[in-house]
Amino acid sequence: MTPEAVVAEIFALFAERGGxxxxxxxTQLDHALQCAELARREGAPRxxxxxxxxxxWGHLIENRGHMAERDGLDGEHEALGALSLSxxxxxxxxxxxxxxxxxxxxxxxxxPGYFEALSAASQLSLELQGGPFEPGEADDFLTxxxxxxxxxxxxxxxxxxxxETDEALTLESFAGVLAASCTS
Numbered sequence: 266m267t268p269e270a271v272v273a274e275i276f277a278l279f280a281e282r283g284g285x286x287x288x289x290x291x292t293q294l295d296h297a298l299q300c301a302e303l304a305r306r307e308g309a310p311r312x313x314x315x316x317x318x319x320x321x322w323g324h325l326i327e328n329r330g331h332m333a334e335r336d337g338l339d340g341e342h343e344a345l346g347a348l349s350l351s352x353x354x355x356x357x358x359x360x361x362x363x364x365x366x367x368x369x370x371x372x373x374x375x376x377p378g379y380f381e382a383l384s385a386a387s388q389l390s391l392e393l394q395g396g397p398f399e400p401g402e403a404d405d406f407l408t409x410x411x412x413x414x415x416x417x418x419x420x421x422x423x424x425x426x427x428x429e430t431d432e433a434l435t436l437e438s439f440a441g442v443l444a445a446s447c448t449s
Contacts, residue, residue: 288386299425312357322346364415373397
């Protein structure tokens with residue numbers, strides 16, 4: 266699949282499911298765009314910007330985004346999304362996505378006040394995802410490749426939930442980043 270075809274597939278799923286909410290006040294699309302823009306403003310590499318845009322891809326697949334609030338289940342959106350995207354993107358994109366839930370668990374274990382600052386939806390999903398890491402788990406997490414990138418991604422995830430959005434921010438503004446990050 267060409268990079269342009271990959272981008273078209275991504276845009277199509279966002280067009281179909283991006284208007285949904287998954288317990289947060291913002292839509293899936295607005296959240297993705299805000300996270301990617303935060304990454305871009307910090308000067309993150311294009312692969313990490315792509316990861317920020319696509320980190321909740323697993324929520325868009327198989328109606329997984331509603332599992333926590335509706336069913337009280339962890340939809341494992343991070344693993345599903347990373348696996349799905351691995352057909353199109355390298356580990357520099359997919360591994361921060363795969364680890365962004367673990368990064369939340371790490372931040373809750375290691376950063377005082379982090380848990381309290383999480384949205385209600387993130388607190389609920391954290392409980393379903395295993396809660397904060399135990400000390401040994403937190404130490405092990407930091408040894409994993411892409412752990413630092415996942416922590417950066419998780420912070421953008423937390424801040425990318427603003428109701429006020431920049432009207433000029435569109436998926437199209439990230440098409441080049443996505444295409445350049447593809448392995449195709």
